[in-house]
Amino acid sequence: MLSARGARIAVGVPGPQDRGFALYAADPFDRERNPEVREAAPGAAGSRRGSAAQCPLFQGIVNLGTSENRLCFDLIEERLTRPDMNCLEPDLFQYPDTQGARSFREEIAKFLTDYTRAPEELRPEHVSNEESHPFQLTVEKLEAAIQRAKEQGIRVRILVLINPNNPVGDIYPAQLLKECLEFAHRHELHVIMDEIYMLSVYDDITFTSVLSLDSLPDPERTHFMWGFSKDFGMSGIRVGVLHTQNHEIQKAVNQLAVFHGCPGPVQHVLSQLLKDRDWLDNVFFPTNKKRLKEAQNLLVDGLADIGIPVLKSSGGLFVWADFRKFLKSPTFEAELELWQKLLDKKLLISPGKAFYCYEPGWFRLVFSDSVDKIYLCIERLQQMLHTDDAKPVVNNTSSTADSSCSPEEDSSGTPSNTPQDDASQLKNILVF
Ligand SMILES: Cc1ncc(COP(=O)(O)O)c(C=O)c1O
Numbered sequence: 001m002l003s004a005r006g007a008r009i010a011v012g013v014p015g016p017q018d019r020g021f022a023l024y025a026a027d028p029f030d031r032e033r034n035p036e037v038r039e040a041a042p043g044a045a046g047s048r049r050g051s052a053a054q055c056p057l058f059q060g061i062v063n064l065g066t067s068e069n070r071l072c073f074d075l076i077e078e079r080l081t082r083p084d085m086n087c088l089e090p091d092l093f094q095y096p097d098t099q100g101a102r103s104f105r106e107e108i109a110k111f112l113t114d115y116t117r118a119p120e121e122l123r124p125e126h127v128s129n130e131e132s133h134p135f136q137l138t139v140e141k142l143e144a145a146i147q148r149a150k151e152q153g154i155r156v157r158i159l160v161l162i163n164p165n166n167p168v169g170d171i172y173p174a175q176l177l178k179e180c181l182e183f184a185h186r187h188e189l190h191v192i193m194d195e196i197y198m199l200s201v202y203d204d205i206t207f208t209s210v211l212s213l214d215s216l217p218d219p220e221r222t223h224f225m226w227g228f229s230k231d232f233g234m235s236g237i238r239v240g241v242l243h244t245q246n247h248e249i250q251k252a253v254n255q256l257a258v259f260h261g262c263p264g265p266v267q268h269v270l271s272q273l274l275k276d277r278d279w280l281d282n283v284f285f286p287t288n289k290k291r292l293k294e295a296q297n298l299l300v301d302g303l304a305d306i307g308i309p310v311l312k313s314s315g316g317l318f319v320w321a322d323f324r325k326f327l328k329s330p331t332f333e334a335e336l337e338l339w340q341k342l343l344d345k346k347l348l349i350s351p352g353k354a355f356y357c358y359e360p361g362w363f364r365l366v367f368s369d370s371v372d373k374i375y376l377c378i379e380r381l382q383q384m385l386h387t388d389d390a391k392p393v394v395n396n397t398s399s400t401a402d403s404s405c406s407p408e409e410d411s412s413g414t415p416s417n418t419p420q421d422d423a424s425q426l427k428n429i430l431v432f
Helices: 004-011 016-026 073-080 102-115 139-151 174-186 247-257 264-275 277-305 332-344 371-385 398-403
Strands: 038-040 054-056 158-162 190-194 222-227 240-244 318-322 362-366 429-431
Touching (some): 102 240, 139 174, 174 190, 264 277
Parallel strands (some): 190 222
Antiparallel strands (some): 240 429, 318 362
16 A cells, blocks of 8 residues: 555656656657568558569557667677676675766866867766747846746746757757856756756867856856766666756755766776776777767758758757647647647657647657657658548648758767866765
8 A cells, every 4th residue: 555655656657758758768660670660562652662563461559759869889888898898806896986986087078178168177075149040048037037937836946958959950059058057046946057968069069168158147046957868878777967066956956866876887888988088989989979960961951851840959869840830729638639640650859738738739859769660650640641531631730830850960079178177175066
């Protein structure tokens, strides 16, 4: 028998995303184990790859809904099988420092110092414009939102900024970032800077980490988060990092971390990855960036072929695509209906409603996957959206036409790397 609180937690609030993921987990598309079956069907609608007389039976769900980087496992696999990964030191198997092992937090501090281009070395103890499209962040929008909240009697305490943004893929210019921090300071808000995609930037655009700023309007209320899930494509390893100078928050998170500590052997493996700068700078990050750009081009091109524009994006693992003209009506009910219809045909993407989008008809599609899955996605969309019962009915795309993405050539390049050494202080790096 659960307590009332336990019962509330157990019930949760599963949204369509969770339902979609559960269906995918039960029936994932897999080239070998669960391939798509094709039947000869003369006259059937054509596919992109010359099988015009074949009718796909849509077996196995193609998942472009989950924000995961599946492009570089070959590199990670090769690196993880080198001898330095094997370490059976006793302290890795004993009760750890709940903040994370000292050596791991030192490596993280050095890594973040270099890759966020921090003006000064980060202390391991701190680790525990112009509007071009309708979804672009501006301080005016933040001011309006806080005003609305006040009028409704809601006390706002925190501003969460995701940079590079999920789901839009925007990268905030330094000036906007500073203005947002000043806005938060004016209203005495804490700021969580979620920079989990900070190294998944595939365009030649400068990414400004909050950690690279010379000074912060309110350092005690500014907190930085990052993790291994996206930039290293290791969402299964479940390791994240909090950098905060706020001692009260450090203490509170440390208490929670008693039940969420990171296993010693995992910390060892990740430390080895972070300290291998030659591999990071010359193999992993350049290859990852190149593959992200290629995959993004492939998906954007394919969507353009079937009449789906996307907003221009520069970072993250996804594009924000405009399906408004395929909705039966401009409502979230119609958006959910379209989402369900795609899922019934074994294609999982993410509806805008899941991201609190104010306008129905926007979907997030993840491109960091193999070429064949991206082709299958386009093929399935083509089949479903261009059949008679799903012909475009609403045409309402004017506001974003100018900002749609046209794919560009890849250009590689890595963040500057000036290794620094600071093992002196550890208290503020929290690993969870
Ligand atoms: C912006 C953002 N922050 C945080 C996370 C959480 O990542 P994880 O729990 O895998 O570390 C995600 C995952 O999709 C994300 O998109």
